[in-house]
Amino acid sequence: MTDQYASNASQSKHEYSATSLEDLSPRIQEACRSAGWSSLAPVQARSIPVLLRGDDLMVQSRTGSGKTGAFLLPMLERLNPDQAACQALILVPTRELARQVHAEAQTLFKGSGLRTAAVFGGVGYKEQFDALREGAHVVVGTPGRILDHLLKGSFATKKLRILVMDEADRMLSMGFYQDMVQIRGYLPQSVESSYLFSATFPSHVLRLSSQFLIDPGFLSLSSDTLNVAEIEHSYYVVPAVQRERSLLRILEYLNPVSALIFCNTKSDVQFVTTVLQRFGLDADQLTSDLRQNKRDQVLGRIKAGNLRLLVATDVAARGIDIPDLSHVIQYQPSEDPELYVHRAGRTGRAGASGEAVTLVAGMEKIKLNQVAKKFRIPLQEQELPSEETVNDMVGQRLTAILEAELRSRDLVQQERAKRFVKLARELGQNDDAAMLLGMLLDEAAQKASQGPAAPSEEEPPSEPKQDKPKANKKRRRPRRKKTRQSSDNDSNSSQGN
Incomplete structure (x- = not known):
């Protein structure tokens, strides 16, 4: 499609x-x-x-x-x-x-x-x-x-x-x-x-x-060409130290379906991958010295949609075509201006849209804007989300996942869970004991982040096992088939959402 x-x-x-x-x-x-x-x-x-x-x-x-x-x-x-x-x-x-x-x-x-x-x-x-x-x-x-x-x-x-x-x-x-x-x-x-x-x-x-x-x-109405495909270019100004912490915050905020994260050196690739994995994110690495069988395994996972975050150098990612890539993230901007175009072009393929995100610190912002001017890239600065904002968004996503899990349980499983409702309330009222709940929620969040990058059209999720009112199997009556298909482009207004 x-x-x-x-x-x-x-x-x-x-x-x-x-x-x-x-x-x-x-x-x-x-x-x-x-x-x-x-x-x-x-x-x-x-x-x-x-x-x-x-x-x-x-x-x-x-x-x-x-x-x-x-x-x-x-x-x-x-x-x-x-x-x-x-x-x-x-x-x-x-x-x-x-x-x-x-x-x-x-x-x-x-x-x-x-x-x-x-x-x-x-x-x-x-x-x-x-x-x-x-x-x-x-x-x-x-x-x-x-x-x-x-x-x-x-x-x-x-x-x-x-x-x-x-x-x-x-x-x-x-x-x-x-x-x-x-x-x-x-x-x-x-x-x-x-x-x-x-x-x-x-x-x-x-x-x-x-x-x-x-x-x-x-x-x-988001591009300057009559085409569905579009790449949104943005950057975040981050502190020069602990850049990896800013990357974590941005990833949790954007919640990308799949992302290719570019680093300039192999040591940075290994460091960033380790940090992401330690924080429970579904990430793996690709460097030029990786053994071929391991390289094939990693590429197989991301092409199959079973790996969300791939961290790589430009050399290691050369010649790789990853379908359904929603984001390209530059952990550091490259010294070569031409590489920005090559990196960003990995997303927004085959008629889809994508996002190219760059982390910059200090003078890197000036150099990035020079690249944008040279190649006429509509670059937008984004505000680094606060920890409170990110935590709230992650909490809402996890709540939605847990609610779906609860609905999928049968009556006996729900009855078992009710035994711990009183304990959960007691733990939540004590700051020290609340950490126990935080630990369990963290485990649930990590488990959820290891799932497939994007839902499959061919394999929709199964219906819940519990009894529920009868649902309509057919969404609506057939209607006259439409023949027009169009795209239009225009500028944006600040009106509404």
């Missing part, structure tokens, strides 16, 4: 026609005014006409470009406020994004009669139960908690018409994919439209999209 998307996008001669705010309904114009928007962001101008038609669509647009408004505004025209039932489901990877989308929906839907509900973990169920029971028209939630409500029977999807997956690159990656497949089983045939919104579309997302969308169009 990846090659198909790249071919169709590059060969298409049609572009999605942009609309203006004045061309839209008074209801949408009023919603924009209430949000303080005097005009549409590019992603909104290009995608809203498609969403109003109800065609399935994949939209590639950077964070902060206004894509939240792009999928919320058409709901003002397509949803019925007199029908007290969930008609639109928006799935997001984090509770922070759920809160953000929910807040923006409340602003845009003010006075329309449409009610929204935010459904995510880490908080009590009562308020969510009440909102779902009262018939919220739009539900914004994380996959794990949405699935919990589906299993409990507190969330009905019989009237669902629109499905949105925001930050689709994360939604279809390890930790969420199993829940997404199970949620798909509850979607009714009456779902009319499905949408994926993401800043990047790695190859595994393109491959898995057919499980949720029917013959979707592709709209790209």
Whole structure:
């Protein structure tokens, strides 16, 4: 499917026609005014006409470009406020994004009669139960908690018409994919439209999209060429000492599906690999003095999608073509400017998008910017995430994985686990004893990080063993096959998400 998307996008001669705010309904114009928007962001101008038609669509647009408004505004025209039932489901990877989308929906839907509900973990169920029971028209939630409500029977999807997956690159990656497949089983045939919104579309997302969308169009507003493929170039300024600690923080923050990490020397490769392995990350190394059988073993793992992080020198990685590589990370920028292009070009292949990330310290930042200027690379500086931010993100990912594991257990296994709930509460109230829980969670996190780099389209996860309400096996009725496939490019706006 990846090659198909790249071919169709590059060969298409049609572009999605942009609309203006004045061309839209008074209801949408009023919603924009209430949000303080005097005009549409590019992603909104290009995608809203498609969403109003109800065609399935994949939209590639950077964070902060206004894509939240792009999928919320058409709901003002397509949803019925007199029908007290969930008609639109928006799935997001984090509770922070759920809160953000929910807040923006409340602003845009003010006075329309449409009610929204935010459904995510880490908080009590009562308020969510009440909102779902009262018939919220739009539900914004994380996959794990949405699935919990589906299993409990507190969330009905019989009237669902629109499905949105925001930050689709994360939604279809390890930790969420199993829940997404199970949620798909509850979607009714009456779902009319499905949408994926993401800043990047790695190859595994393109491959898995057919499980949720029917013959979707592709709209790209993140590149300067009419092509699905794109590499996002960024760098982090890190302290000169303990660079490896910054790398760990960046890896846990980005959570790459698969990454090739370049070092300038063999000793650095060995050091970085050891650090990553000691911190429980699924990493291995490739150097020029590696024995051939070991080299073949390492390459076999990463090409099969069973190794997430490969640390290598330029010499060792020469001539290696790794499919589905989501990230290239330069632990140190090379002294040779040409090597930046060769390193970065390892990702974003075969019609997929990818990210090239560089760690710089001191004068390295100046040299990197000179390389970017020479080769006209749109380089962006990113703020090094704080330990608190990273810990919170890792905690949310682990919670989602553990919740999925709990749901997969049968009633006897759950009964066994209940014996330790009281002990867990007691341990959590004592700082010294809480370290015991931290140790167990760390082991669970390391075990999860050793899994396959990306979910397989051919081998979806099995359904949970426990009893649950009967799910619909067929997602929706067949619809007229669409014939257009397009990609468009534009600049970004700071409006919305």
